[in-house]
Amino acid sequence: MALLTILTALVAPSLASIVPRQANSINVDLSKTYQTMDGFGTSETFQRANQMRALSPELQRYSLDLLFNRTSGAGFTILRNGIGSSPDSSSDHMVSIQPRNPGGPDAAPKYVWDGNDNSQVWVSTEAAKTYGVKTFYANSWSAPGYMKTNGNDANGGSLCGVTGASCSSGDWKQAYANYLVQYITYYKEVGVDITHLGFLNEPDLTTSYASMRSDGRQAADFIQVLRPTLDRANYTNVKITCCDAGGWSHQAGMLGQLSSVNNQLGLITAHSYTSQPTSPLNTRLPVWQTEYADLQGPWTAVWYSNNGAGEGLRWANTIYDAIVRANVTGYLYWIGVQGGPTNSKMIRISDDKKSVIPSKRLWAMANWSRFVRPGAVRVATSGGPNGAKVSAFKNVDGTVSVQVIQGGASGGMVNVKVGGRFTATGVKAWVTDNTRDVAELASTLGSDGTGSANVPGRSMVTFVFEPAI
Numbered sequence: 011m012a013l014l015t016i017l018t019a020l021v022a023p024s025l026a027s028i029v030p031r032q033a034n035s036i037n038v039d040l041s042k043t044y045q046t047m048d049g050f051g052t053s054e055t056f057q058r059a060n061q062m063r064a065l066s067p068e069l070q071r072y073s074l075d076l077l078f079n080r081t082s083g084a085g086f087t088i089l090r091n092g093i094g095s096s097p098d099s100s101s102d103h104m105v106s107i108q109p110r111n112p113g114g115p116d117a118a119p120k121y122v123w124d125g126n127d128n129s130q131v132w133v134s135t136e137a138a139k140t141y142g143v144k145t146f147y148a149n150s151w152s153a154p155g156y157m158k159t160n161g162n163d164a165n166g167g168s169l170c171g172v173t174g175a176s177c178s179s180g181d182w183k184q185a186y187a188n189y190l191v192q193y194i195t196y197y198k199e200v201g202v203d204i205t206h207l208g209f210l211n212e213p214d215l216t217t218s219y220a221s222m223r224s225d226g227r228q229a230a231d232f233i234q235v236l237r238p239t240l241d242r243a244n245y246t247n248v249k250i251t252c253c254d255a256g257g258w259s260h261q262a263g264m265l266g267q268l269s270s271v272n273n274q275l276g277l278i279t280a281h282s283y284t285s286q287p288t289s290p291l292n293t294r295l296p297v298w299q300t301e302y303a304d305l306q307g308p309w310t311a312v313w314y315s316n317n318g319a320g321e322g323l324r325w326a327n328t329i330y331d332a333i334v335r336a337n338v339t340g341y342l343y344w345i346g347v348q349g350g351p352t353n354s355k356m357i358r359i360s361d362d363k364k365s366v367i368p369s370k371r372l373w374a375m376a377n378w379s380r381f382v383r384p385g386a387v388r389v390a391t392s393g394g395p396n397g398a399k400v401s402a403f404k405n406v407d408g409t410v411s412v413q414v415i416q417g418g419a420s421g422g423m424v425n426v427k428v429g430g431r432f433t434a435t436g437v438k439a440w441v442t443d444n445t446r447d448v449a450e451l452a453s454t455l456g457s458d459g460t461g462s463a464n465v466p467g468r469s470m471v472t473f474v475f476e477p478a479i
Contacts, residue, residue: 034394034422034424035394036391036424037391038389038428043388043389043390045333045337045338045339046296047339047340047384047386047388047403048145049086050084050088050378051147051379052077052343053091053092054129054346055128056092056102057103059132061359062129063133073347076347076372077357085380086143087143087144088143088145089143090149092128093151093190094106095150095163097155097163099128103219103220105124107123108189111156115179115181119185119188119192131197131202135202147205149208150211151220152167152221153186156179163220163222164218166216166221168222169224169228170183171183172232174228183231183232195243205247206248208300209252210229210254213229214284224253225264226264229252230268230270233271233274234271248276249276251277251278252268253268253278253280254279254281255281256283260280260285262292265293272294272295277297279297280297280299281301287331287336288335289336290337297336297338300342301343302342303354303355304319305344305353309351310369311368312444313442323370325370326377333378333401368447373447376442377470380440380472381440381472381474382411382413383405386403386405386411390402396418398418398465399417400413409476410434410475411473413471414470414473416467418467418468419468420467421465421466423465424462424463425462427459427461432475434459434475434476435478436455437453437474437475438474439451441465441466441470443466459475
């Protein structure tokens with residue numbers, strides 16, 4: 011027995027070395043469906059678009075490609091624009107299309123349009139005409155100051171005329187609705203169709219820049235004016251959003267007061283600064299996470315070091331939680347391209363303006379947005395590597411994309427099988443990690459339709475299965 015034990019001990023390592031470690035298997039169930047995705051995106055508001063346009067033509071194109079190109083960039087499909095309320099362009103204020111009081115809420119409007127809108131027109135036109143972006147979210151941080159209780163577009167205050175906000179100047183709800191519709195019209199005239207319209211931004215916060223307070227009841231008051239105004243202007247397809255609260259919990263608290271106007275709303279929107287989207291909001295409407303970023307910095311472009319707030323792997327997981335745990339249908343980062351030393355943007359303009367540097371946050375977004383296209387339906391998965399986060403989507407073109415986020419240090423072979431009547435004719439895999447940015451990863455397709463690839467530790471890999479025609 012002792013000799014047999016010794017021989018077994020000597021032979022066992024060599025046997026183990028020739029027997030492959032069992033691969034982790036993921037099964038995709040197309041019959042069990044969840045939300046339909048609207049897309050992923052960002053913004054260039056608060057004059058950030060001016061920073062992009064001040065770059066050389068080569069860097070302008072590179073920046074736009076990083077944002078919207080599906081093969082060399084993130085392939086974003088949503089652009090969020092800021093509707094200005096400031097009477098001037100000092101600092102980074104967003105300029106109003108009616109900077110001066112026309113004389114009262116019933117006076118004839120005195121709109122002013124420069125065809126530029128802090129270079130947002132340029133970015134929007136490029137996104138639409140060059141890259142095929144179809145979803146444009148116009149969002150106002152505040153009504154112009156003369157329409158508010160505090161007489162200022164900054165520092166809070168409420169819209170004159172909503173419940174609990176009376177003003178000696180009168181009721182400005184209709185004038186504000188007209189103002190927003192006029193903004194949409196200006197964009198339509200340059201060939202950009204606004205698809206979503208928001209009239210509030212973080213209504214739970216008072217800030218030194220453009221801000222306007224509102225609770226759900228006050229928002230409902232205005233929606234009852236805005237919807238008919240849009241319809242009369244033949245913008246019946248423009249969806250009203252509400253309310254871009256500073257955090258998920260606050261938006262959840264506003265929903266009850268919005269129930270009376272659910273049939274006039276098209277979308278619920280919220281940010282993630284004060285609380286994260288970790289569970290679904292109690293609504294039948296689609297939900298977007300419309301703003302989040304690491305605002306504190308300092309700038310980092312790394313994928314993984316110590317799980318810091320600005321690292322790419324952490325953002326891959328953050329997006330996963332919003333989509334899978336909170337059922338969001340759209341996810342937007344705060345700013346796309348900007349100068350400065352913080353992580354508030356995904357792409358940094360160098361201090362000498364001679365280069366732009368993409369961060370791994372951008373490539374984390376890209377591993378989602380390139381392969382989960384508008385209209386994609388999230389479907390069920392089971393199995394997967396220990397500790398990994400797995401999701402899957404069926405796109406409108408029939409392709410099935412499967413995301414595997416491996417947060418652990420160890421990697422290994424992963425097998426993915428799409429069940430049901432789906433017949434895979436090809437598979438590709440794309441990886442983002444410390445050394446690669448949505449780079450193609452070696453993959454194989456078995457005779458039974460199983461796709462396989464070696465998923466590294468600390469990475470995000472997206473499998474894309476091609477269907478039989």
